[in-house]
Amino acid sequence: MQNKIQSHSRGEYNVYSTFQSHEPEFDYLKSLEIEEKINKIRWLPQKNAAQFLLSTNDKTIKLWKISERDKRPEGYNLKEEDGRYRDPTTVTTLRVPVFRPMDLMVEASPRRIFANAHTYHINSISINSDYETYLSADDLRINLWHLEITDRSFNIVDIKPANMEELTEVITAAEFHPNSCNTFVYSSSKGTIRLCDMRASALCDRHSKLFEEPEDPSNRSFFSEIISSISDVKFSHSGRYMMTRDYLSVKIWDLNMENRPVETYQVHEYLRSKLCSLYENDCIFDKFECCWNGSDSVVMTGSYNNFFRMFDRNTKRDITLEASRENNKPRTVLKPRKVCASGKRKKDEISVDSLDFNKKILHTAWHPKENIIAVATTNNLYIFQDKVN
């Protein structure tokens, strides 16, 4: 996180605050370890000087307050500056303590712990536009919480079949609509998205809308369902569209049209002829996220070899960029990359077989107002800014 910067300034970013959100836990009853690994972080809208965020591991969601302290009171009557108490008999005059500036201190404190509501692994959290409630989703269920209440949540979606042998799909992501506080969507491992209205019933097992692109049955293969699994779903800021990410593409859906997406962008179509190896090394199950820019005109998602892709919805142009220190000097404009699918490789192109599948960019984020993006590689966080004219 960067301290407040003026817009148009081009500074470098430093770590603002580091804190341990979750610790490993043990479920003694089931003899299972619960990993401390954070699955999702979501910021709350800012209401005062402090920032609030929700972070979740597989089982427990926590609300964190992050506040700054840049001044401290000095001139107490009964205490020395180092905190030791003064002998009251030596106090002969009274003074009013005053605030003096100090080095910035950032404090993170846990404010709420929302636990014990999920049998399966939490994959999503989403804050409602009412700023009072939020949802959490695991593989089979979605729960609704109130930010103030930690000992209770309401189950709003349950797709667990009575007989687990009949299980055919799981929930992969869920999100509240940015403007309608009664509407949310959830995506599945079969490539469908369901839109639900909480006003319709307490348990939203019956969707209000079902978004699904028809598949050509003659093209169906062993991999079809796996690559159609949606790894992320994100509403546009406007609330009119939603974007889904499956293994090979990004799709934009108009909420008014359920039978097919309005736009489809190929992220790395050249991987279609590598599915066998990608299944063997489990890469086919990688969960890529996607994001919108502030004006909903550009969408971005990650790929392999530390590449990430941007698609301009208006110009229909796309670009591949690389997040790597070796190949990009600081403060230089990023050079577009190109992957050569087959045939003769041109200079500066990279062949599919040279791609490093361990260098995956699963998480990217776009600043809501500026053209500043954050891109996460395995061990590093990159922050890129629009070039200054």
Add this chain to the structure above:
Amino acid sequence: EMEDKVTSPEKAEEAKLKARYPHLGQKPGGSDFLRKRLQKGQKYFDSGDYNMAKAKMKNKQLPTAAPDKTEVTGDHIPTPQDLPQRKPSLVTSKLAG
């Protein structure tokens, strides 16, 4: 109309996979696959052994077993810090028949 002889790249990959693992189940989206997915990442540990290992570390002063005793149970039980970062596989061993 002539039959389309060109196999889609996806179908070609499927053929490759089936050639390598002939026993692979027909429908990857079936319940076995999904149930494995639900268990993905779960690491099992034995709370009894874990607590015994913890207790043993605390009680180092107590007389230990005879030095020439090679087989000691509970000594190599993984503690939470040692639990290996196992990359989970979503299906049973692809070599399994």
